Amino acid sequence: MNRPTVDAPPEKIADAAHEIDDVFRTRWSPRAFADKPVEPQKIRRMLEAARWTMSSYNEQPWRYVIATKDDPEAYDALLNCLIDGNQEWARLAPVLMMSFVKTTFDRNDEDNRCAEHDVGAASAALTFQATSMGLYVHQMAGIRPEVARETYDVPEDVEPMAGLAVGYLGDPDRLPEGRRAAERRPRSREPLSAFVFGDKWGDTAELLTA
Ligand SMILES: Cc1cc2nc3c(=O)[nH]c(=O)nc-3n(C[C@H](O)[C@H](O)[C@H](O)COP(=O)(O)O)c2cc1C
Secondary structure, three states: OOOOOOOOOHHHOOOOOOOOOHHHHHOOOOOOEOOOOOOHHHHHHHHHHHHOOOOHHHOOOEEEEEEEOOOHHHHHHHHOOEOHHHHHHHOOOOEEEEEEEEOEOOOOOOEOOOHHHHHHHHHHHHHHHHHHOOOEEEEEOOEOHHHHHHHHOOOOOEEEEEEEEEEOEOOHHHOOHHHHHHHHOOOOOOOHHHOOEOOOOOOEOHHHHO
16 A cells, blocks of 8 residues: 555544555545645645546536635635534634535536536545645535525525635644544444445445455
């Protein structure tokens, strides 16, 4: 196995059952971020990775807003779009983003059934690009969509999707006490057999047991 890309704590490195790239083993979602700005070049590289994500009909339905602590007013406006429970720790992150999804196709205004899927893929690409540069991303479903809509005057066919906190890894002691244990908890996952099926729903694909 290659050397881990980021200096992830050992309990956060995936105990993978099959060999996978280090970006997948070492990525995890911290809440404690370091008080250290992220280089603008690295932020641009993350967004460039999102840009080159595959999407249904190459529609590219992802949209992002971004704010850094260099602009406190913009940063606070974006922080305010998160629910309180996420604001509590996300305020440590030097960079915040929010993803949005354009729900209809540009070419015919019809519903894009896979638009949310494609925004998730773009955010995954952005996240793994971050991992490869020593950065961490923590995504958040806990947003206040109506606040985001108003703050950014979002068009009708665009929906606020998820918050993203971005930065370098910080000391768990920077978090409120109640959040520190989770920060050190090992990552866990269901086995492949729980979600990869063969000819019958629920039956493990033969390929996995061969
Ligand atoms: C779309 C999405 C929404 C999430 N929402 C939240 C959230 O609102 N608050 C939070 O603390 N973590 C949130 N998470 C983080 C997940 O809880 C985390 O990814 C999961 O527990 C797996 O942990 P890992 O990313 O460290 O492997 C979210 C993750 C994703 C991908």
